[in-house]
Amino acid sequence: MKSTRLFLVLSLTLILAACGGTTSVKPTSQPTVSSGSKAPPPPIAKKGGGYYLDDGPGDNPPADIDGIPDAVPRAEVPLARANRPYSALGTRYTPMTVYVPYKQTGIASWYGKRYHGQKTSSGELYDMYGMTGAHTVLPLPSYVRVTNPENGRSVIVRINDRGPFHSDRLIDLSYAAAYKLRLIGKGSGLVEVEAIDTRPGKASSQPTPPIETPLPPVSQPLAESTTAFVNPVPETMPVNGDYVQVGAFKIESNAEGLKDKLRQNNLVGNVSIASWYNTGTYRVLLGPYVNREEADRAAAQIKQVLSTNAIVIRK
Known part of the structure; x- marks a missing residue:
């Protein structure tokens, strides 16, 4: 009997909570903000609701995500184990092993708490509040400048993982990078991705001048401007x-x-x-x-x- 009463109390509590009602925390639109603007950032969602598969920020996100510094480009030795040819979802990919001028326009998606703390293709743990990204063929590790042409915002991220493996997407971004580009509310958005030359003697913090991108291998999606x-x-x-x-x-x-x-x-x-x-x-x-x-x-x-x-x- 005692267990029956407990069950009824818990059931009633759940029903009352459901009747209270909640609204999606996913923003319905994003403000157009130029780089350096003082316009308020998009709201940070709380746990649950509004995001694909309940992804999104963690329970205690940083107070100032816009203040998270960009990745600092530096010369790094490509990881042999992470730059071997591989297959994913029936497609064969051949990663670059050296710097090659690269500039493409395509769709960026992002990933948050669902993968926070999991191991990336480079062997590092994914930090949703770090400035990182995933690409199918760019060297691991390497650095790119990602720009949102809609609002002029630009970030530098370190590529340390593989993906996205959807033919209509070009790059996956960390939650922090997507937030700074104002892509969080949309879930994805058009971006420009440009590789940064970190070889000795190069201006590693600046993107390379526009260079016509060579025809990618068959396995690499051709992102068109x-x-x-x-x-x-x-x-x-x-x-x-x-x-x-x-x-x-x-x-x-x-x-x-x-x-x-x-x-x-x-x-x-x-x-x-x-x-x-x-x-x-x-x-x-x-x-x-x-x-x-x-x-x-x-x-x-x-x-x-x-x-x-x-x-x-x-x-």
């Missing part, structure tokens, strides 16, 4: 219809290299493939397809095989 799709249909495209755009490049040889990869993987099918030039950009296009459904299927297959962006456009 948003400006590449402002006018995706070349003026000289001869036939109306549905096309699949796989990439956009400033250097013609990069576009030709991607065309070769599409042919080698039997992804062209019965349509034409060309690198159409317009407004200073070479766009790799396949088509025209019989209809939109055929184009959608082709784009999905290309994305699955090459782990790269493929979008359907219509002229």
Whole structure:
């Protein structure tokens, strides 16, 4: 009987707590804040609610996350065990083992308390309040500058883990880095990622000048700049219809290299493939397809095989 009364009391307590109601602590929008602005930071969520799989900050986050200093670039020896070729979710990746000029635009996601304290690919423990990140092929360790083009905010993080293994994402950031970039409320967002040259004699704290990024290996997602799709249909495209755009490049040889990869993987099918030039950009296009459904299927297959962006456009 005593146990029955205890059960009824606990049940009643839970029901009353549920009736009290709670609201999601996830912000519904993010303010547009330029770098150096004094606008208030986004609210720090408390435990539970609003985040994917209940991820988010810990129970006692630092009082001033914006005050957490960026990673300080320095020359480090790449870890042999962490830079070997590997496979993840059916895709083969070949990491870089030396510095190579790298600048890409793509989607950044972040991870928080769910992985706090767990071991990273470099063997270090993940600190959600450290300025770190994960990348599929950049050397471990290495340093990158990550910029949010929406608000101009920029941070420097140390790459010490592998991921993200989603074809539509470019980099994973620590909770602190995402917070400083104002990406927390959205869960993910568009960023620019640029490798920092830390070799002796280089200005390690500054990003390298803009350099055309070489065509990545097949295993590396090709993150395209948003400006590449402002006018995706070349003026000289001869036939109306549905096309699949796989990439956009400033250097013609990069576009030709991607065309070769599409042919080698039997992804062209019965349509034409060309690198159409317009407004200073070479766009790799396949088509025209019989209809939109055929184009959608082709784009999905290309994305699955090459782990790269493929979008359907219509002229």
